[in-house]
Every structure is written in structure tokens, then in C-alpha cells.
Amino acid sequence: xxxxxxAQLCQQVEKVAQTAGAFLLQESxxxxxxxxxxxxxxxLVSYVDRTAEEMIVDxxxxxxxxxxxxxxxxxxxQSATAAARWIIDPLDGTTNFLFGLPCYSVSIALEQExxxxxxxxxxxxxxxxxxxxxxxxxxxNGKAIQVRQNxxxxxxxxxxxxxxxDYSRMENYLALFRHLAQNTTGIRRWGSAAIDLAFTACGxxxxxxxxxxxxxxxxxxxxxxxxxxxxxxxFAGKEESLQNGEIVAGSSALHAKLLGAVQDHMLS
Numbered sequence: 001x002x003x004x005x006x007a008q009l010c011q012q013v014e015k016v017a018q019t020a021g022a023f024l025l026q027e028s029x030x031x032x033x034x035x036x037x038x039x040x041x042x043x044l045v046s047y048v049d050r051t052a053e054e055m056i057v058d059x060x061x062x063x064x065x066x067x068x069x070x071x072x073x074x075x076x077x078q079s080a081t082a083a084a085r086w087i088i089d090p091l092d093g094t095t096n097f098l099f100g101l102p103c104y105s106v107s108i109a110l111e112q113e114x115x116x117x118x119x120x121x122x123x124x125x126x127x128x129x130x131x132x133x134x135x136x137x138x139x140x141n142g143k144a145i146q147v148r149q150n151x152x153x154x155x156x157x158x159x160x161x162x163x164x165x166d167y168s169r170m171e172n173y174l175a176l177f178r179h180l181a182q183n184t185t186g187i188r189r190w191g192s193a194a195i196d197l198a199f200t201a202c203g204x205x206x207x208x209x210x211x212x213x214x215x216x217x218x219x220x221x222x223x224x225x226x227x228x229x230x231x232x233x234x235f236a237g238k239e240e241s242l243q244n245g246e247i248v249a250g251s252s253a254l255h256a257k258l259l260g261a262v263q264d265h266m267l268s
Contacts, residue, residue: 001084006118006133009063009110013120014129016059017106020052020090021124024097024104031098045094049073053090056108060086067110072216085111087242089216093192107194109219116242119223121198130198132227138201147230148203151253153261156206157185159196163212169266173211176265183261193247197221200249201228207250207258211235211266215242222249231255235266 001009027048036046053073060067067084069076086108091097093104102125110118117134130145132138138145150156158180163170181187188205190196194217196208201224218241222232233239234246237259241247248259 001112001117003133003135007136010118010120010131010133010136012063013060013108013110013118014122014131016056016063017108017120017122018124018129019059020055020106021122023052023055024048024091024106025124028097029100036098045073046098048097049091049094050075052106053088056088056090056106057086060088060108064110070215072214083113087111087216087219089194089214092194092217093190096191101191103191103195105192105194105198107216107220109216109223111219116219116223119220119227121194121220121224123195123198128198130201130224132201132224134223134227136227138224138228140198140202145202146228147201147225147251148206149251149253150206151251151257153184153254153257155185156250156254156258157204158187158258159190159199159205159208160187161189161191161193161196161210161213166212169211172265172268176209176262179261179265193217194221197232197247197249198224200230201225207248207254209248209258209262211246213241213245213247218242218247222247225249233259235259235262237263 031046050073053075057076068080068082071088089107092107097104106122108120121130199205200208232249234241
């Protein structure tokens with residue numbers, strides 16, 4: 001798919017994400033306690049996640065019928081393989097949503113032949129639609145965005161998250177948190193990795209790091225950061241975040257310094 005076709009497809013995906021986001025807003029505050037399920041330790045889900053995913057899958061199937069899917073809620077067959085694959089989180093920030101915190105998003109990415117080529121993150125509370133496609137740049141509501149050109153870690157505002165169930169590396173991770181808290185402008189924990197990456201892409205955050213993530217949490221955000229001029233790797237400095245759930249993102253200059261701090265604590 002060439003750049004022009006990707007640009008046109010991205011506009012259509014934005015509409016799919018915005019429709020799902022409108023549904024999330026419509027259902028905000030309406031989910032009762034008995035409608036919440038626990039998929040695993042600290043992993044919550046409701047009819048909202050599943051219905052939003054069904055809406056997204058239906059919309060994307062009309063745009064690219066031949067594509068396969070990787071989705072968080074598994075409302076569609078995950079076993080099919082194709083050259084093109086959609087990677088979807090219908091509600092990134094489910095816990096925020098269920099507790100009435102206005103920070104959650106719809107995340108949709110397209111992978112072709114194993115390469116991420118399109119990403120859309122829609123934050124319905126602020127009606128902010130972040131989008132990007134391969135070699136096409138990154139945008140917020142149609143306006144071009146780029147990562148913040150800050151080379152100083154002490155002047156950086158970072159974002160992070162904490163694992164919900166994999167606590168095997170927490171001692172090192174908390175030591176890293178302490179180091180960065182003492183050696184940066186500050187650290188924020190937003191509760192949606194997709195938003196953390198989108199905010200890094202548009203320069204609100206200088207960088208983002210986390211582990212124990214899923215592909216659907218970060219796929220669209222990875223496209224955003226890269227197309228906004230930034231870098232995204234795992235803790236080893238490789239482009240394998242989708243495979244191992246580790247992520248370090250930021251501008252080219254800051255990425256190296258943030259990665260160095262991460263490696264000092266997490267790979268030692």
C-alpha cells in the first residue's frame with residue numbers, strides 16, 4: 001500500500017475510532033458493579049470494551065476485508081493470518097473508565113508484512129485524534145505534530161506506568177523510578193499507554209517507558225512517535241516492543257539518555 005493509499009485509509013480509520021470513542025463517552029458512568037468482570041489479576045473488562053471492539057472490527061472489515069486481527073477482547077477470530085493485520089485496543093485505560101477518571105482512548109494500528117504502517121489513537125474526552133502513517137508524518141486533529149526537541153534528561157517530563165500483574169521486576173523498576181524522579185522535571189502516570197505515546201509524539205511528554213505491556217497497548221502509539229520524529233525501542237535498544245512488552249520512547253537525543261538509565265537499572 002503506497003503513502004497516498006495509507007493517508008486515505010488513515011482518514012477512514014479516524015472515523016471508526018471516533019465512532020467508538022463516542023460510544024465510550026455515551027456509556028461513561030453507566031456500568032454497574034455487577035457488569036464488571038475480572039479477566040485476570042487487576043485486569044477489568046465490561047460490555048463497553050467488548051461492544052466498542054465489535055464496532056471497530058465491523059468498521060475495519062469494511063475498509064480492508066482481507067486483513068486479520070489482533071484484539072484485546074478477542075471478539076473476532078485471532079487465528080487467521082494475512083499480510084495485513086489490525087491491532088486494536090477498544091478501550092485503553094479501562095480502569096480509568098470504570099472509576100470515572102477521564103483518561104482513556106481507542107487505539108488502532110495496521111501492520112503490513114510485520115511492519116507497523118498506520119496508527120490512530122483517539123481520546124474522546126478531549127476529542128483529540130492522533131494519527132500517523134508510514135512516511136506520512138504524525139498529526140493531531142489534522143495538524144502536524146513532532147516530538148519535543150529536548151536533549152536534557154534533567155529538563156524532561158516523562159510518562160510511565162506500572163504493571164498490573166507481572167511484579168517480578170518491580171524492585172529494579174522502582175529503583176529506576178526513584179532515579180528518574182530525582183533526575184528529571186517529573187514523572188506522570190496517566191493510565192493509558194496509548195495516550196502516553198500520543199502525548200510523547202506531540203511533545204507534551206519528553207519520553208515514556210514501561211514494561212509488561214501488550215501489543216494492542218502500544219502498536220498505534222509506536223507509529224505516532226516514529227512518524228513524529230522520535231525513537232521507540234525495547235529495553236535492549238531493539239525494535240521488539242510488540243514482542244516483549246518493553247518500551248522506551250522519546251526524541252532521538254533524549255531516547256539514548258533515557259534508555260541508558262533504563263538499562264542501568266533493568267538490565268543489570
